[in-house]
Amino acid sequence: MPNRRAHLAPQSTHGQLAAALAALRVSNEIPDAFPADALAEAAAAETSIPPLDLREVPFVTLDPIGSKDLDQAFHIEAQGSGFRVRYAIADLPGFVRPGGALDREAQNRGQTLYLPDARVPLHPAELSEGRASLLAGEDRVAFVWTLDLDANGAETGAQVERARVRSRAQLDYPAAQAAIDAGGDAAYLPLLELLRTVGTLRIAQERARGGASLNMPDEEIVREADGYRIVRNPALPIEEWNAQLSLLAGMAAGSMMLKARVGILRTMPAPEADALHTFRASVAALGHPWSSDQSYGEYLRGLDAASPMTAAVLQAAAALFRGADYTPFDGELPDQTLQAAIAAPYAHVTAPLRRLVDRWGLVICEAISAGQPVPGWARESLNELPALMRAASQRASQVGSQALDRVEAALLRDRVGDELSAVVVEVRGERARVQLDDPAVTAQVSAAGFTAGTRVRVRVVSADIATGTVELAPVPAPA
Structure with a gap:
């Protein structure tokens, strides 16, 4: 199970x-x-x-x-x-x-x-x-x-x-x-x-x-x-x-x-050629390259569901299903x-x-x-x-x-100030989307040099239930 x-x-x-x-x-x-x-x-x-x-x-x-x-x-x-x-x-x-x-x-x-x-x-x-x-x-x-x-x-x-x-x-x-x-x-x-x-x-x-x-x-x-x-x-x-x-x-x-x-x-x-090119580049950067002799479906079926990198790969793949x-x-x-x-x-x-x-x-x-x-x-x-x-x-x-x-936001309201472990799911410009380990929350954070698929630490800055707004901040790696 x-x-x-x-x-x-x-x-x-x-x-x-x-x-x-x-x-x-x-x-x-x-x-x-x-x-x-x-x-x-x-x-x-x-x-x-x-x-x-x-x-x-x-x-x-x-x-x-x-x-x-x-x-x-x-x-x-x-x-x-x-x-x-x-x-x-x-x-x-x-x-x-x-x-x-x-x-x-x-x-x-x-x-x-x-x-x-x-x-x-x-x-x-x-x-x-x-x-x-x-x-x-x-x-x-x-x-x-x-x-x-x-x-x-x-x-x-x-x-x-x-x-x-x-x-x-x-x-x-x-x-x-x-x-x-x-x-x-x-x-x-x-x-x-x-x-x-x-x-x-x-x-x-x-x-x-x-x-x-x-x-x-x-x-x-x-x-x-x-x-x-x-x-x-x-x-x-x-x-x-x-x-x-x-x-x-x-x-x-x-x-x-x-x-x-x-x-x-x-x-x-079918996905546009530019979208496929972007996807290939993204998954290669994640360390999961898509081989040119492998079909798109076969590539997705070969992903390890237990790997923290898979969430980032699937997020990139979702952009093709539009x-x-x-x-x-x-x-x-x-x-x-x-x-x-x-x-x-x-x-x-x-x-x-x-x-x-x-x-x-x-x-x-x-x-x-x-x-x-x-x-x-x-x-x-x-x-x-x-x-x-x-x-x-x-x-x-x-x-x-x-x-x-x-x-x-309700899950994180009483965790304000806590430092939590997360996986970077996606990076777009100066913002990154991360998935926290516990509680199972996905939220935005300043990219701060983050790379999709990597594990990071973030701090909960605020969580407003009425608006559903969560603010996280990156925790610098130890020197």
């Missing part, structure tokens, strides 16, 4: 931090309760029951501990020399009337927000944590992707259709990883072993097509009874294998849309069809409970797969989606960053 580093904000800061986080929701115009008409519509909504019944398939869900908004369930079986992956996605579209009060509110929100002191859902809990969620032991309707793979993990066939399903168990990442690591006769171990096999094969497929996964350490603000913690830890292997199922469905959806000449892709341009957007089309294909990091056409279709655009992707692909016309409401509103998703992403990024700043 990865090392988890955390530090608790002192009790004396709790009232100030709570007030600062509440003020953030107001200043960023974060929606609070759902309008009465949207709640009434959610309570009364019923999805239609399809004729296909797949309840005999032993699906399971795999999510972070405590998740209730369960978008996906999976099942994998060997098929000849290859595999059949079934990936069930929550039938949220069946509960939302296009143009209704619930639809309007979802378009206003765009995505679920996860904040330190609150979770702001895209849809009312009545649906997102209840009747639409793929909860274990409950009969549900889902969009089921059937994805056939050959012995090397390459996709050989894909379709999606609505069906009745029943998840057998709600698994979580740490326990599932522990079961795989320990072996033995743990429940669902054979299925998890198949997930590892397929996930590993799909990672090899990603490598072969030139894709790259930027596995930044997970950074989570955890609220507990006695305060907040910032926890950073690298992704477990099982999280990467599970992510490959979502990527597999998304790539199948992208190809399906392009063939039918209608849909909405998640696109990202320009992502949503590209709708109907008839004429767009100029940009690839998601460069994935190195394939790709569409969002696996998280409808938490992301608005997936509702469109699912109904479009289900219609294409069935040879039926795409519903008029979905086709007619395609061009509205990019602006809605950009606004939602910008709001989520902004409020998330501001919330993190305020929690970090």
Whole structure:
């Protein structure tokens, strides 16, 4: 298991931090309760029951501990020399009337927000944590992707259709990883072993097509009874294998849309030559040169997650993963069809409970797969989606960053005057960004000759919770 580093904000800061986080929701115009008409519509909504019944398939869900908004369930079986992956996605579209009060509110929100002191859902809990969620032991309707793979993990066939399903168990990442690591006769171990096999094969497929996964350490603000913690830890292997199922469905959806000449892709341009040149120079300076005969994705996969230099390399790499957007089309294909990091056409279709655009992707692909016309409401509103998703992403990024700043300030408020150890993550001009060892805080400091990837000492000068401002000063090295 990865090392988890955390530090608790002192009790004396709790009232100030709570007030600062509440003020953030107001200043960023974060929606609070759902309008009465949207709640009434959610309570009364019923999805239609399809004729296909797949309840005999032993699906399971795999999510972070405590998740209730369960978008996906999976099942994998060997098929000849290859595999059949079934990936069930929550039938949220069946509960939302296009143009209704619930639809309007979802378009206003765009995505679920996860904040330190609150979770702001895209849809009312009545649906997102209840009747639409793929909860274990409950009969549900889902969009089921059937994805056939050959012995090397390459996709050989894909379709999606609505069906009745029943998840057998709600698994979580740490326990599932522990079961795989320990072996033995743990429940669902054979299925998890198949997930590892397929996930590993799909990672090899990603490598072969030139894709790259930027596995930044997970950074989570955890609220507990006695305060907040910032926890950073690298992704477990099982999280990467599970992510490959979502990527597999998304790539199948992208190809399906392009063939039918209608849909909405998640696109990202390839990095510019100047950006690649800058990245090569940066990582060489960090002591991790990128060989000219090594692909970008292979280079990132070879990084040692335990090395203090890796944070600096990943920070430099993040600058290349820019320009992502949503590209709708109907008839004429767009100029940009690839998601460069994935190195394939790709569409969002696996998280409808938490992301608005997936509702469109699912109904479009289900219609294409069935040879039926795409519903008029979905086709007619395609061009509205990019602006809605950009606004939602910008709001989520902004409020998330501001919330993190305020929690970090709370963690450091009682450490003013202390000297702390840190790793230099990035240097830009006269400023450097450092990551403290304990507490796990990232902040700016005068560069003072710092070099990215090196270990330094800094002193906490000030920490203001209300504004989220932290000031550090470099500590001169001993003579």
